[in-house]
Amino acid sequence: MYFLFVCLILFLQSIRAYNLDEATIAVFLSGAAYCGKENYSNMTLRPPANELEVKRIIYDVKSDLQGYIGVIPSRKNIYVVFRGSSSGLNWVKDLEIKKIPYDTFSDCNCNIHKGFYESTLAVKDEVIKEVKLLLSTRQYNSVIVSGHSYGAAVSQIMAMELIKENIGGVQVYNFGQPRIGDTTYANYVNKKISNYWRFTHNKDIVPHVPTIKCIDYYHSCGEIFENESGQLRTCSMTECEDKTCADQYDLKETNGDDHKVYLQHPLTCESSTI
Secondary structure (H helix, E strand, C coil): CCHHHHHHHHHHHEEEEEEEEHEEEEEEHHHHHHCCCCCCCCCEECCCCCCCCCEEEEECCCCCCCEEEEEHHHHHHEEEEEEECHHHHHHHHHCCCCEEEEECCHHCCCCHHHHHHHHHHHHHHHHHHHHHHCCCCCCEEEEEEEEEEEHHHHHHHHHHHHHHHHCCCCEEECCCCCCCCCCCHHHHHHHHHHHEEEEEEECCCCHCCCCCCCCCCECCCEEEECCCCEEEEEEECCCCCCCCCCCHHHHHCEEEHHHHCCCCCCHHHHHHHC
Protein backbone atom coordinates (compact mmCIF):
# COMPACT_ATOMS: atom_id res chain seq x y z
CA MET A 1 0.00 0.00 0.00
CA TYR A 2 2.83 2.41 0.91
CA PHE A 3 4.52 1.69 -2.44
CA LEU A 4 1.31 2.52 -4.31
CA PHE A 5 0.95 5.75 -2.33
CA VAL A 6 4.51 6.81 -3.22
CA CYS A 7 3.91 5.98 -6.88
CA LEU A 8 0.73 8.05 -6.84
CA ILE A 9 2.54 11.07 -5.37
CA LEU A 10 5.33 10.78 -7.95
CA PHE A 11 2.77 10.52 -10.74
CA LEU A 12 0.88 13.59 -9.55
CA GLN A 13 4.11 15.56 -9.34
CA SER A 14 5.07 14.50 -12.86
CA ILE A 15 1.82 15.72 -14.40
CA ARG A 16 1.91 18.93 -12.34
CA ALA A 17 5.07 20.53 -13.63
CA TYR A 18 5.61 24.24 -14.03
CA ASN A 19 6.79 25.73 -17.33
CA LEU A 20 10.00 27.71 -16.90
CA ASP A 21 9.42 29.67 -20.12
CA GLU A 22 6.01 30.79 -18.86
CA ALA A 23 7.46 31.60 -15.44
CA THR A 24 10.13 33.76 -17.07
CA ILE A 25 7.56 35.64 -19.13
CA ALA A 26 5.39 36.05 -16.03
CA VAL A 27 8.22 37.56 -13.98
CA PHE A 28 8.87 40.14 -16.72
CA LEU A 29 5.16 40.93 -16.93
CA SER A 30 4.96 41.28 -13.15
CA GLY A 31 7.91 43.66 -13.20
CA ALA A 32 6.30 45.69 -15.97
CA ALA A 33 3.19 46.10 -13.81
CA TYR A 34 5.23 48.55 -11.71
CA CYS A 35 5.34 50.93 -14.69
CA GLY A 36 1.90 52.15 -13.61
CA LYS A 37 -1.44 52.40 -15.37
CA GLU A 38 -0.54 55.55 -17.31
CA ASN A 39 2.27 53.68 -19.12
CA TYR A 40 0.77 50.23 -19.71
CA SER A 41 -0.59 50.96 -23.20
CA ASN A 42 2.73 52.35 -24.49
CA MET A 43 5.35 50.16 -22.80
CA THR A 44 7.61 47.84 -24.79
CA LEU A 45 8.75 44.81 -22.85
CA ARG A 46 12.10 43.11 -23.06
CA PRO A 47 12.36 39.56 -24.46
CA PRO A 48 10.92 37.02 -23.82
CA ALA A 49 7.79 39.09 -23.14
CA ASN A 50 8.29 41.57 -25.99
CA GLU A 51 5.30 40.30 -27.99
CA LEU A 52 2.81 41.36 -25.32
CA GLU A 53 -0.18 43.36 -26.54
CA VAL A 54 -2.02 45.19 -23.74
CA LYS A 55 -5.80 44.94 -24.21
CA ARG A 56 -7.19 46.46 -21.02
CA ILE A 57 -5.96 48.45 -18.03
CA ILE A 58 -7.23 47.42 -14.58
CA TYR A 59 -7.62 50.01 -11.82
CA ASP A 60 -9.48 50.40 -8.54
CA VAL A 61 -9.47 53.88 -7.01
CA LYS A 62 -10.23 52.79 -3.45
CA SER A 63 -7.31 50.38 -3.07
CA ASP A 64 -5.07 51.77 -5.86
CA LEU A 65 -4.92 48.24 -7.26
CA GLN A 66 -3.41 48.37 -10.75
CA GLY A 67 -2.76 45.84 -13.49
CA TYR A 68 -3.45 44.96 -17.07
CA ILE A 69 -4.79 42.26 -19.35
CA GLY A 70 -2.72 41.41 -22.41
CA VAL A 71 -2.09 38.69 -24.95
CA ILE A 72 0.86 37.04 -26.64
CA PRO A 73 -0.70 35.64 -29.83
CA SER A 74 2.21 33.33 -30.69
CA ARG A 75 1.76 31.54 -27.35
CA LYS A 76 -2.05 31.65 -27.56
CA ASN A 77 -2.15 32.98 -24.01
CA ILE A 78 -4.11 35.68 -22.23
CA TYR A 79 -2.24 37.31 -19.33
CA VAL A 80 -3.87 38.97 -16.32
CA VAL A 81 -1.20 40.78 -14.31
CA PHE A 82 -1.37 42.76 -11.06
CA ARG A 83 1.10 45.25 -9.59
CA GLY A 84 2.61 44.77 -6.15
CA SER A 85 2.38 47.29 -3.31
CA SER A 86 3.44 50.75 -4.46
CA SER A 87 1.32 53.16 -2.45
CA GLY A 88 -0.08 53.85 0.98
CA LEU A 89 -3.49 52.56 -0.08
CA ASN A 90 -1.91 49.24 -1.14
CA TRP A 91 -0.23 48.92 2.24
CA VAL A 92 -3.50 49.62 4.02
CA LYS A 93 -5.01 46.64 2.20
CA ASP A 94 -1.92 44.54 2.98
CA LEU A 95 -2.28 45.26 6.68
CA GLU A 96 -5.98 44.36 6.88
CA ILE A 97 -5.13 40.90 8.17
CA LYS A 98 -8.59 40.28 9.55
CA LYS A 99 -10.19 37.31 7.76
CA ILE A 100 -13.73 37.29 6.41
CA PRO A 101 -15.86 34.45 4.97
CA TYR A 102 -14.88 33.41 1.45
CA ASP A 103 -18.16 33.62 -0.46
CA THR A 104 -17.02 32.90 -4.02
CA PHE A 105 -17.30 29.15 -3.42
CA SER A 106 -19.76 28.60 -0.57
CA ASP A 107 -18.79 24.94 -0.20
CA CYS A 108 -15.28 25.97 0.87
CA ASN A 109 -16.50 27.01 4.33
CA CYS A 110 -13.29 28.96 4.77
CA ASN A 111 -11.96 32.43 5.53
CA ILE A 112 -9.70 34.79 3.60
CA HIS A 113 -7.69 38.00 4.07
CA LYS A 114 -10.16 40.91 4.07
CA GLY A 115 -7.97 43.43 2.24
CA PHE A 116 -6.87 41.10 -0.56
CA TYR A 117 -10.38 39.76 -1.12
CA GLU A 118 -12.02 43.19 -1.25
CA SER A 119 -9.40 44.48 -3.70
CA THR A 120 -10.02 41.53 -6.01
CA LEU A 121 -13.80 41.82 -5.89
CA ALA A 122 -13.54 45.50 -6.83
CA VAL A 123 -12.12 44.65 -10.28
CA LYS A 124 -13.36 41.10 -10.89
CA ASP A 125 -16.29 42.04 -13.15
CA GLU A 126 -14.16 43.99 -15.63
CA VAL A 127 -11.50 41.27 -15.65
CA ILE A 128 -14.02 38.49 -16.26
CA LYS A 129 -15.72 40.48 -19.01
CA GLU A 130 -12.45 41.16 -20.87
CA VAL A 131 -11.16 37.59 -20.52
CA LYS A 132 -14.42 36.16 -21.84
CA LEU A 133 -14.33 38.62 -24.75
CA LEU A 134 -10.81 37.56 -25.69
CA LEU A 135 -11.64 33.86 -25.35
CA SER A 136 -14.66 34.33 -27.62
CA THR A 137 -12.27 35.07 -30.51
CA ARG A 138 -11.03 31.46 -30.22
CA GLN A 139 -7.43 32.63 -30.63
CA TYR A 140 -6.31 31.77 -27.10
CA ASN A 141 -6.11 28.54 -25.11
CA SER A 142 -4.93 29.57 -21.65
CA VAL A 143 -5.38 32.37 -19.12
CA ILE A 144 -2.25 32.99 -17.07
CA VAL A 145 -2.73 35.11 -13.96
CA SER A 146 0.36 36.58 -12.34
CA GLY A 147 1.66 39.13 -9.87
CA HIS A 148 4.31 40.01 -7.32
CA SER A 149 3.76 40.56 -3.60
CA TYR A 150 0.33 42.21 -3.06
CA GLY A 151 -0.28 41.63 -6.78
CA ALA A 152 0.37 37.92 -6.28
CA ALA A 153 -2.27 37.74 -3.56
CA VAL A 154 -4.84 39.37 -5.84
CA SER A 155 -3.71 37.11 -8.69
CA GLN A 156 -4.50 33.93 -6.76
CA ILE A 157 -7.94 35.14 -5.72
CA MET A 158 -8.73 36.39 -9.23
CA ALA A 159 -7.82 32.99 -10.68
CA MET A 160 -10.46 31.48 -8.42
CA GLU A 161 -13.01 34.04 -9.66
CA LEU A 162 -12.26 33.04 -13.27
CA ILE A 163 -12.69 29.36 -12.43
CA LYS A 164 -15.99 30.17 -10.75
CA GLU A 165 -17.09 31.49 -14.17
CA ASN A 166 -16.20 28.12 -15.75
CA ILE A 167 -13.26 29.62 -17.63
CA GLY A 168 -10.86 26.83 -18.54
CA GLY A 169 -7.09 26.79 -18.92
CA VAL A 170 -6.44 29.02 -15.90
CA GLN A 171 -2.84 28.97 -14.64
CA VAL A 172 -1.14 30.96 -11.89
CA TYR A 173 2.51 32.08 -11.74
CA ASN A 174 3.10 34.18 -8.62
CA PHE A 175 6.24 35.68 -7.08
CA GLY A 176 6.76 36.55 -3.43
CA GLN A 177 3.15 35.88 -2.51
CA PRO A 178 1.97 36.37 1.09
CA ARG A 179 -0.36 33.92 2.80
CA ILE A 180 -3.97 34.61 1.83
CA GLY A 181 -6.36 32.52 3.91
CA ASP A 182 -6.84 29.77 6.45
CA THR A 183 -5.82 26.13 6.05
CA THR A 184 -9.17 25.15 4.55
CA TYR A 185 -8.92 27.89 1.93
CA ALA A 186 -5.32 26.96 1.07
CA ASN A 187 -6.30 23.34 0.43
CA TYR A 188 -9.36 24.40 -1.55
CA VAL A 189 -7.19 26.46 -3.93
CA ASN A 190 -5.13 23.38 -4.75
CA LYS A 191 -8.32 21.47 -5.41
CA LYS A 192 -9.52 24.10 -7.89
CA ILE A 193 -6.30 25.22 -9.65
CA SER A 194 -4.20 22.37 -11.02
CA ASN A 195 -1.56 24.69 -12.51
CA TYR A 196 -0.85 26.91 -9.54
CA TRP A 197 2.76 27.94 -8.91
CA ARG A 198 4.06 30.33 -6.28
CA PHE A 199 7.74 31.14 -6.47
CA THR A 200 9.65 31.93 -3.30
CA HIS A 201 13.18 33.36 -3.22
CA ASN A 202 15.59 32.33 -0.51
CA LYS A 203 14.88 34.47 2.60
CA ASP A 204 12.17 36.71 1.14
CA ILE A 205 10.11 37.94 4.08
CA VAL A 206 6.74 38.28 2.32
CA PRO A 207 5.89 34.55 1.93
CA HIS A 208 6.23 34.35 5.74
CA VAL A 209 3.41 36.81 6.44
CA PRO A 210 0.85 36.87 7.85
CA THR A 211 2.42 34.33 10.19
CA ILE A 212 0.88 30.87 10.56
CA LYS A 213 0.28 31.54 14.25
CA CYS A 214 -1.48 34.80 13.39
CA ILE A 215 -5.11 33.58 13.32
CA ASP A 216 -4.42 30.59 11.07
CA TYR A 217 -2.89 31.76 7.80
CA TYR A 218 -1.51 29.03 5.53
CA HIS A 219 -0.05 28.66 2.03
CA SER A 220 -1.38 26.49 -0.78
CA CYS A 221 1.01 23.96 -2.31
CA GLY A 222 2.73 24.65 -5.63
CA GLU A 223 5.83 26.29 -4.17
CA ILE A 224 8.91 26.63 -6.39
CA PHE A 225 11.86 27.59 -4.22
CA GLU A 226 14.75 29.64 -5.61
CA ASN A 227 17.86 29.44 -3.44
CA GLU A 228 20.55 32.11 -3.04
CA SER A 229 22.38 30.73 -6.09
CA GLY A 230 19.30 30.98 -8.31
CA GLN A 231 18.68 27.23 -8.44
CA LEU A 232 15.03 26.14 -8.53
CA ARG A 233 13.38 23.17 -6.90
CA THR A 234 9.78 22.00 -6.79
CA CYS A 235 8.65 21.72 -3.18
CA SER A 236 6.26 19.23 -1.61
CA MET A 237 2.83 18.85 -3.16
CA THR A 238 1.42 17.50 0.10
CA GLU A 239 3.16 19.56 2.82
CA CYS A 240 2.39 23.06 1.59
CA GLU A 241 4.58 24.71 4.24
CA ASP A 242 7.64 22.70 3.19
CA LYS A 243 10.40 22.90 5.80
CA THR A 244 13.04 22.30 3.10
CA CYS A 245 11.95 25.33 1.08
CA ALA A 246 11.12 28.91 2.15
CA ASP A 247 9.69 27.72 5.47
CA GLN A 248 13.13 26.46 6.53
CA TYR A 249 13.78 30.04 7.67
CA ASP A 250 12.27 31.70 10.72
CA LEU A 251 10.70 35.11 10.28
CA LYS A 252 13.64 36.75 12.06
CA GLU A 253 16.03 35.31 9.44
CA THR A 254 14.20 36.81 6.46
CA ASN A 255 14.91 40.04 4.58
CA GLY A 256 13.40 42.45 2.08
CA ASP A 257 16.17 42.28 -0.53
CA ASP A 258 15.27 38.75 -1.68
CA HIS A 259 11.71 39.98 -2.26
CA LYS A 260 12.90 42.37 -4.96
CA VAL A 261 14.43 39.75 -7.29
CA TYR A 262 12.92 36.59 -8.78
CA LEU A 263 14.42 34.21 -11.34
CA GLN A 264 17.46 36.53 -11.07
CA HIS A 265 15.31 39.36 -12.47
CA PRO A 266 14.61 42.59 -10.52
CA LEU A 267 10.87 43.19 -10.20
CA THR A 268 10.93 46.76 -11.55
CA CYS A 269 9.53 48.64 -14.52
CA GLU A 270 13.02 49.58 -15.72
CA SER A 271 14.35 46.02 -15.79
CA SER A 272 11.30 44.70 -17.64
CA THR A 273 10.83 47.32 -20.36
CA ILE A 274 12.90 49.03 -23.04
